[in-house]
Amino acid sequence: MLLEVEDIHVHYGKIEALKGVSLEVEEGEIVTLIGANGAGKTTTLKTISGLRRLTSGKILFNGKDISDMPGHKRVVIGISQSPEGRGIFPGMTVMENLLMGAYTRKGDLSEDLERVFGLFGRLAERKDQPCGTMSGGEQQMVAIGRALMSKPKLLLLDEPSMGLAPMLVNQIFKIIKEINEQGTTVLLVEQNAQQALQLAHRAYVLETGRVVKAAPAADLLNDPEVREAYLGASLSQS
Ligand SMILES: Nc1ncnc2c1ncn2[C@@H]1O[C@H](COP(=O)(O)OP(=O)(O)OP(=O)(O)O)[C@@H](O)[C@H]1O
Ligand SMILES: [Mg+2]
Numbered sequence: 516m517l518l519e520v521e522d523i524h525v526h527y528g529k530i531e532a533l534k535g536v537s538l539e540v541e542e543g544e545i546v547t548l549i550g551a552n553g554a555g556k557t558t559t560l561k562t563i564s565g566l567r568r569l570t571s572g573k574i575l576f577n578g579k580d581i582s583d584m585p586g587h588k589r590v591v592i593g594i595s596q597s598p599e600g601r602g603i604f605p606g607m608t609v610m611e612n613l614l615m616g617a618y619t620r621k622g623d624l625s626e627d628l629e630r631v632f633g634l635f636g637r638l639a640e641r642k643d644q645p646c647g648t649m650s651g652g653e654q655q656m657v658a659i660g661r662a663l664m665s666k667p668k669l670l671l672l673d674e675p676s677m678g679l680a681p682m683l684v685n686q687i688f689k690i691i692k693e694i695n696e697q698g699t700t701v702l703l704v705e706q707n708a709q710q711a712l713q714l715a716h717r718a719y720v721l722e723t724g725r726v727v728k729a730a731p732a733a734d735l736l737n738d739p740e741v742r743e744a745y746l747g748a749s750l751s752q753s
Contacts, residue, residue: 516578517542517700518563518669523572525555525562532558534724535572540669545691545701547711547732549745550721556704557599559721560671563702564596565589576669591619593668597675599704601658605647609638612646612657616664624664630697631660634690652683659687663694670694672703676710688714708745712736720745 518540525533533555540546548556561567563574565586574582581589595616603612613631617624632639635656641649646657655675662670675691676684688710695701705711712718712732720728720741728735735741 516540517576518702519573519575520559520563521573521575523559523562523574524570525558525567526570531570532724533562533569536721536724536726537572538719538726538729540700540702542668542700543695543698544717545695545703545715547703547705547715547718548721549705549708549711549718549741551744553723554721555724556721557673560596560673560702560704564594564671566596587619590665590667593666594671595662595665595667595669596671597658597662597673599673599677601651601654603646603654603657603661606645608643608645609649609657610642612661613638613664616661619665627664627666631663634663634693635660652679652687655679655687659690659694663699667699669700669702672701674704674706676705676707684710708741709736712741712746 516539520536520538522535522537523533524531524535536559548559550556558567562569565584569582573580576592576594604615613628637653638656638660646654659675675687679687684707691701691703692714703711703715712735715732718730718732718735719726
């Protein structure tokens with residue numbers, strides 16, 4: 516198993532945001548985490564990438580306990596996150612942002628840059644544009660591209676489709692599929708549950724800091740409770 520999250524509890528001060536979350540991601544999979552606002556999705560990703568500390572529980576990566584490993588070392592061993600709200604450096608160009616993503620690496624980056632420009636043609640055209648002047652969708656591409664530059668085994672994506680027009684949402688989902696087919700394992704957090712479940716192999720539903728369902732993604736697409744709560748479909752129509 517590539518990633519094993521075992522019963523993690525995470526607090527913000529006295530607030531317990533994660534109340535014992537367990538999940539697994541196997542190499543080669545796309546796994547999606549869905550849930551309402553405030554359910555703990557971002558907190559889960561941040562705890563996996565080392566931005567938040569856990570109070571109890573364990574995180575294993577390739578069988579090794581990384582619960583106490585600092586975030587920058589997790590990047591080196593193959594975990595990379597594209598953060599919610601993008602988190603790019605607005606004053607830096609596209610190229611500079613991408614190179615920041617490779618800060619832990621030595622040696623030739625040309626192949627990886629080519630991979631990113633192959634996935635996101637728009638970025639290839641705009642290498643020298645300051646990211647602060649790019650559109651929301653373009654900035655999202657930079658954020659994902661930057662996360663790929665560390666050559667992750669596991670890519671953590673926090674709401675990559677947020678704020679994008681429908682056409683661009685479809686494009687981002689296609690690109691996530693392509694990234695996965697090129698050999699990168701993906702843990703995807705999405706509000707856009709319908710498309711996330713169509714794309715992913717397996718899914719977890721998070722409710723107020725707890726996993727309430729874990730199943731093959733296709734099964735959840737047909738699950739009445741999931742349809743009612745997350746897919747905007749009323750029971751009577753299904
Ligand atoms: N920095 C913080 N300080 C205090 N509480 C926080 C902080 N960040 C998150 N929380 C709380 O932890 C809980 C989980 O938040 P989290 O951001 O993980 O949710 P989420 O599932 O990603 O939601 P969304 O879909 O809105 O992005 C929420 O109740 C939130 O208010
Ligand atoms: Mg979030």
